């Protein structure tokens with residue numbers, strides 16, 4: 122659209138630092154943004170859309186940002202108010218309205234997300250959630266991935282035999298990542314984790330705080346000690362800082378230009394704090410008269426960026442009243458036309474609901490992931506190959522896969538051999554508290570294997586940022602007991618990224634987590650289980666091997682597949698003689714959802730996984746030896762998906778079922794299995810489905826207590842005998 126600049130422009134001497142034409146362009150985008158909000162508000166009142174939140178009052182800051190950056194080349198992790206930003210970088214009014222009505226053709230989410238939840242592949246706008254501040258960490262990972270691709274362009278090549286066959290990797294030498302957040306959400310730990318990570322790594326990320334003075338009804342001084350976020354962040358090294366009037370589009374534009382230049386030059390990140398205002402309430406579900414005084418609201422209204430910009434264009438004789446009216450009318454027409462079109466768009470089909478929960482491209486349960494172990498090789502000195510522990514074969518898998526795939530990066534707490542170069546040269550190196558990542562940094566370098574700050578949400582958030590750009594982060598949470606700070610990222614971001622973006626974005630991260638008890642002294646904070654909390658999350662694969670060979674094959678499947686995987690490694694099994702295996706070569710894979718019958722039997726089915734597998738086998742052997750009961754023991758190996766066929770086949774044969782697991786019984790993993798057996802195999806059962814599980818408590822330090830709390834072979838045997846006599 123050609124810009125309409127009045128002849129009056131000739132007469133002005135004060136068209137600002139950017140020229141009259143730019144000022145008019147700013148105003149045009151600002152008005153379009155406001156008119157789209159107003160149109161949505163109308164539609165909401167007519168009950169034609171179902172939610173409305175506006176960007177009113179933030180337009181100047183956002184237009185300045187959008188026009189200063191490079192659409193399709195720079196990357197964007199916006200906030201839910203960022204309508205004007207997204208318009209300025211290329212999202213169409215129609216696309217916005219399609220989301221508001223929840224149309225099938227909504228390009229950001231296919232009708233799955235509320236309006237103002239952005240996402241556009243071509244424009245590098247990564248799918249937005251409603252969780253405030255999670256997006257900041259994604260921006261960090263995204264910038265890290267960009268830096269990595271620029272230093273290793275060969276890593277971007279497509280490969281047909283794994284997840285790299287899908288998705289286009291793009292990167293530009295001078296790209297900048299913009300992420301925005303409200304001032305209230307700077308209270309989140311993820312904000313501070315972001316500032317710390319950016320400062321450390323000097324990444325080209327602009328963090329924009331859109332400060333409208335309120336977080337719903339909570340004023341800024343409650344969230345920000347002293348009331349000014351700029352003052353609080355000022356001591357972080359390497360940043361370019363700017364605190365600006367975010368109701369002035371010109372000041373905003375210039376500030377973003379300056380920040381982008383600083384980032385592109387490789388000096389480090391930038392922080393822009395824009396003071397804007399809220400022209401309307403927080404959302405259409407809020408009424409700010411309930412918590413703001415009339416005087417305050419009146420004073421704020423004077424700072425409305427549209428009112429101020431209109432006055433300026435008139436005062437500086439850049440546009441006449443009639444020209445302004447015409448411009449506004451035209452934007453209103455565009456908004457109305459977009460709404461009209463969107464209201465006629467097709468709605469999503471019911472059958473589409475489950476699409477994109479998991480990858481549509483790669484099925485990790487498929488035959489392509491069933492390979493045979495390679496024939497064992499003798500050692501270099503001719504000695505017969507020795508069986509190796511789960512820890513060894515997991516470490517071997519990581520080495521093999523990192524050699525094969527240069528998109529893999531490994532990070533977490535203590536996972537590097539040594540962060541300091543002199544220490545790396547002069548010491549053996551750490552390589553993880555359980556040594557699972559030992560030697561990876563030494564072989565693959567600091568940009569592929571590195572320690573992170575002690576911040577679990579940041580590990581996950583950064584991994585998501587890497588993964589949306591086609592990288593394969595294989596990250597570690599040091600102990601399952603400390604996964605909880607990352608839970609928000611796992612539940613609301615990692616698992617849902619593909620579904621909420623209707624398949625446009627995905628985050629196939631592999632998350633390795635040591636889990637479980639039986640440690641003698643592990644106590645509450647080093648012995649937790651809790652897998653059922655994660656199997657309850659759609660979009661996430663959950664794996665829990667019981668032996669070295671399975672661990673090796675399943676980790677490889679996790680890495681080569683296209684879904685996020687929670688890979689649970691039982692600490693007690695890491696170095697256990699039980700379950701040692703021969704190295705199966707660099708291509709051994711086990712499909713997900715394929716259980717293993719670890720002891721065939723005819724009289725009872727015992728379903729289990731993880732560290733209960735050896736305990737269940739022990740109980741089964743005693744049952745056979747001392748009581749003549751022939752038990753079939755099934756190791757599920759993967760918990761989501763799980764092998765229903767294997768369960769059903771066994772239960773049809775034995776008619777008696779016991780489910781055993783270490784995690785607590787109530788609402789536990791076994792409850793779902795038991796319920797489904799009762800539901801679908803009722804006719805085949807001769808007895809109720811029984812469970813043996815951890816007590817409904819925590820794991821205690823004193824071994825006497827731990828032994829009682831966790832299921833032991835004796836308790837499993839007792840349940841077997843009870844069930845047999847039922």
Ligand SMILES: Cc1ncc(C[n+]2csc(CCOP(=O)(O)OP(=O)(O)O)c2C)c(N)n1
Pocket residue numbers: 202251252253302303304305306307331333335336337403
């Ligand atoms: C993690 C999280 N907690 C709470 C909410 C509910 N919520 C939505 S917006 C909001 C206030 C955000 O305030 P601010 O960051 O200042 O942004 P603004 O809405 O003012 O633009 C809250 C509490 C949420 N979406 N996410």
Ligand SMILES: [Mg+2]
Pocket residue numbers: 303304305331332333334335336337
């Ligand atoms: Mg706010």
